[in-house]
Amino acid sequence: MNPPDLLFRVDGIPPRRTLQAGRGAYVDGGTVRFYTKAGARAEAWQMLAEFRRQLPAGWTARKGAVRVQVELVYPATQKDRVTGEELVPHAVRPDVDNLVKSLLDSMTKAGVWEDDGQVAALSVRKWRGRRPRWAVFVWFEAPLPSPTVSAQGQLPGME
DSSP states (O other): OOSSEEEEEESSSSOOOOOTEEEEEEEETEEEEEEEOOOOOOOOHHHHHHHHHOTTTTTOBBSSSSEEEEEEEOOOOGGGGTTTTOOOOOOSSOOOOHHHHHHHHHHHHTSBBBGGGEEEEEEEEEEEEEEEEEEEEEEOOOOOOOOOOOSSOOTTTTO
C-alpha cells in the first residue's frame, strides 16, 4: 500500500461526542429552534483546529476521489486487561458512523478536501489501549479495488 498523502496524528483521547448526539431542540414562541450542546461543539472545534494545525503550509482543498482510514484508540479499562501496546476492540459507544460524520465534516471545514462526498472508501477501527490516540490517513485519487463480478453480472453478496 502506498504511503498516505496526508496523515493526521493526535496523542490523547479520541473524540467521544458526536454532533448528532450533541444536538437538542426547544420551542420558542411556537418556533422550534435547534442547538448544538457545548461539549459536542467544543470537540468539533478541537478536531477542526487539529486538522488545520497539521495541514502542510500552502495546502488547498483537493478535488477527486478520496480514501480515508481512521484509527481510534480509547483508554483501556481495568476489565480490558491490556498490557504494553496491546489493543482490544472497542465495541461500545460512541458509534463509529456518527463519529466519522463529525470527523469528515471537520476535515471539510479545515480545507482538506472540497466536500466530504468525495470520500469513496472509508475504513474505521475503534480500539482500547493503554495509550489513547487517534490517526486519520488520507489518500487522494486513490485507485479502488475493482469489485469481482460473477458470470451473471452481479457483485458477490448482491444476488
